[in-house]
Amino acid sequence: MIYVFAVLIGVVAGLRAMTPLAAISWGAYLGWLDFSGTAFSFIGALPTVIILTIVAIAELVSDQLPNTPSRKVPMQFGARIVLGALSGALLLPGNWIIGAILGAVGAVLGTLGGAEARSRLAASFGSDRPAALLEDAVAIIAALLIVYLV
Numbered sequence: 001m002i003y004v005f006a007v008l009i010g011v012v013a014g015l016r017a018m019t020p021l022a023a024i025s026w027g028a029y030l031g032w033l034d035f036s037g038t039a040f041s042f043i044g045a046l047p048t049v050i051i052l053t054i055v056a057i058a059e060l061v062s063d064q065l066p067n068t069p070s071r072k073v074p075m076q077f078g079a080r081i082v083l084g085a086l087s088g089a090l091l092l093p094g095n096w097i098i099g100a101i102l103g104a105v106g107a108v109l110g111t112l113g114g115a116e117a118r119s120r121l122a123a124s125f126g127s128d129r130p131a132a133l134l135e136d137a138v139a140i141i142a143a144l145l146i147v148y149l150v
Contacts, residue, residue: 081108
């Protein structure tokens, strides 16, 4: 089941790149995930939680701006793949290479599938904003649920 979670956290990175890392940081801070004694023990420290949360919120805000580039442009797409891989690796510290691969695959799926779903939702709503807000909610809830269940 942990492999499914690694893919799913990558899917979330495809929707909102920074949300999985913020959720993982919160999970470590709240004791849902244990990084003590590892090189990543800092991820559960309060300063890390605050910084990653601020960056994730900034991403949510910037996504609402009309001049924000598509998630499918190379820079955006690449960042989502890298952050999905990092998130997947963090969920599978004992087998981080597999976690990174699964997270990266999930990020590709989330990026392409999320863009298509948002486009269709925006067309049905007649506006992009409700679709974007719904996508934000799905990403946040999914990330926290995944981190909690791991």
